[in-house]
Amino acid sequence: MHMFHITNGDCSLHRMRKAGVKGEILPWRDVLHDGPVISDNQLESVSTERAKFIASAGWGVQEEIQHSLEQRDRMLASARDYDRIVLWFELDLYDQLQILQLLNWFADQSETHNKLYLICHHDYLGSISTEEMASLIGTEQAISTQQLKLAQRAWQAFTDSTPQGLVDLYYADTSALTYLHAAIGRLLAFFPAPGSGLNRTEHHAISAIARGMSAADVLFEACQQADGIRFMGDSSFWIILEELSSGEHPLLLTHKGKAFKRPSSTPYPEDFRAMRLRLTDDGRATLTGDKDSMALRKLDRWIGGIHLTPNNLWRWDAIRGQMVR
16 A cells, blocks of 8 residues: 655654555645734745744744755655554644644645544654554544534634634543643633733743742753643754843843853753742742733744734733633
């Protein structure tokens, strides 16, 4: 049988090869929970905008990123020619958004519907043993029309310019895609909270620093553990720390009183490892609820298709389960 596999990145690809997975394997490389994701069913348009953002985040040269995404999209289009298409993903937000993007695209490719299959594992594919990866071969389940329709609805909600679709989806029956409900909940936690104006990751970071955790790499690990289900890479986390330490009213600074700067390379250079972070008075005040960080920062953040600015500010009240404007 002529097999086409799609998975969440290069680590999973290499492990799948080592485990004996046969056929073409396409790694789907994009951190969709960071930066704008436009509402357009033409994959080429979405990829062009994603290339611009990825380059602006300092993760590569735009022309090279654009070329890589174009190659990826052409390879995806070739999936129509295969006998079976298997998506290999896992439970976290990073993967769930990729599943939605792919199923939204496949929903418009009617000739593929009877050969689409899914493996959605409860553990991280890039870190499981070769033996466990091999045990997943042949366990894929056929993707149903119900799953395709749910993915279309969820992708539209994610790329819409207002969050109401996400909130509606959070309260809807999304059990057809097992891990989607938790992923939508985590996505909503990217919105600022009432009172402090901090989103969940920002709150985790500032709380950890307040407890005396000052090394950036240790802080990243602590925030990962606090989330429970890991989904964020360190590059995304460094952008969050940069935002928290920028502007006229930074919430955190380095021990030298300077803004946080992401490491120039990996492994992390010695000066980055030696750097320590501390809260400013404003940072401590937001943690106690005495100040609203949205009044201190120039908000300019994308969550899917929603552009959060001071004039378009939405907050997620996790206690009441409500979106507040």
